[in-house]
Amino acid sequence: MRARRFNSEILITYLIKILGYSAIIFVGLIFYFLISEGFPAIREVSFSEFLKVRWYPIEDYYGILPLLVGSIIVTVGALIIAVPIGLLTAIYIAEIASPTTKEVLKPLVELLGGFPSVVLGFLGLLILSQYLREILALPTGLSALTGALILAGIAIPAIVSISEDALDTVPQSYRDASLALGATEWETIWMVTLPAARSGVLTAIMLGIGRAIGETMVVLMVTGNAPMMPEGLATFINPTRTMTATIAAEMGEVANGSTHYHVLFFIGIILFLIALVVNVTASTFVFRRKKRSERILS
């Protein structure tokens, strides 16, 4: 009896270990594949060519700069809108809302996060871009602004659900102590609860960044896909082209092994590196060791 249980325990531990390591192996394999397919691009196209501002691959113009800038512009725009709204919504749901309101709001926000992005892109194309064109008197509604707005709509549920969980985890003793010392409710939230939950909140924001920069269908449909460099203040309302949309639109036509193929994988490497940096930054905050004061209090 005891011998059988002992064997199955070892087996299960082994299995779980293998599955856990497999995540690392998969990431490693993906990275290896990206490098092996994308690295030839550096040999075939000179580095200075990548820094040019014209992206027109069918005529060998491989300037990646407009694509990089495009991805950054829509992501930054999305975050400027999504982080304040997401954070304040999370604070409302976690700290201020009554339990019944909370029961209703939280699932609704999760529902918003479950929308397929292509549906939101479609709505953006048919409805939002037309309104923006009329209201802001733009030449066209297919612009970075439209893309940023819809990306914000996708990032907000991600930010809200994780921030809200993080705020919930803060021990009630922190809030009680703060109120007992005479702080108002808002002072408690802003200066005690939120800083205590900051690792979770930062994770949420990093997740929002990751979703925004990796989003493909939405930007393919509403940003206009024009590889333009920024022109001062008009940048946000001009059309733009992101790296993800470029890969999605062009990967179908490229012949296996051609320069264009390698350059697209190179763009994939850049995206992978950006995601890596974002995630590593997030994990340094998540896995920070608790300060002695926090360990004592909680």
Place this chain on the structure above:
Amino acid sequence: MQFKLSYLVFVVVLVITACSTRSGDDASSPSDESEYLNNVGSDTMVNLALAWAEQYQDDNPQASISVSGGGSGTGIASLINKTTDVANASRKIKSEEIDNAQQNGIEPVEFVVARDAIAIIVNPENPINELSLQQLSDIYSGKINNWEELGGEDRPIVRLSRETNSGTHVYFLEEVLRLGDNDDKTLFSPDTLLLPSSEVIGAEIRSNPNAIGYDGLGYVTLDMKVVAVADASQQDIKYIFPSPESVNEGTYPIARDLYMYTAGEPVGFVKTYLDWIFSPQAQDIVTQLGFVPVQVQ
């Protein structure tokens, strides 16, 4: 516990055997015995190819024809990679692609199966009725930026285009932007919107009075306004609207042939199908879809 494990293994093995590929999938040559044909390529032609496939399969239930789009470049690449029997293309095969094919042991054979015209479309509220090829080239290369310069309203021009993997895009680049000159290096203006499909172009044209776009004649709907085009380099400047008559007569300046490419001379079912495509019944379908039928020999 053990009983459940063996049941699970049994189910997994069943699923894996059910997912095995068909024997005809990676055929490198047209299959002579089975009536199965794979047809990949031009998005301009995909509706036409689908209509042909459906009609043929209706008449011949034992046949099985699979059609997909992806662009002329994708179709020719598939032919070279031996993953398709017939490649649809809205542009001629390039010499690099012919070289690639020959290196893979394939000799591409070309058939002109229909003709197409590129229509220039604007918003129905736009007062402009006619444009010359030179004006179109200047609009799309960024030299003309306001409709006023063409006699229209004071509005910025928003240029719409298909993506670079579309044969229509390449055709427009060569014949309109560069006016047929192979040494010309003019490019689209960087703020040209490269939209992923004809439907997206249509949505923007219908709602944006600033927009101008182009697409195959088969994709123009009644709620778009088509502009007459003239080849201003000719002595006698006549603005022609695109239609089956003007394309077959050769008077519409922006018209092209639609091709199907096979690996080597077609044999077996591929030959049967291609012969059928030149029949009056199939060419009727070409007309129904807004393209122009070829002269049947």
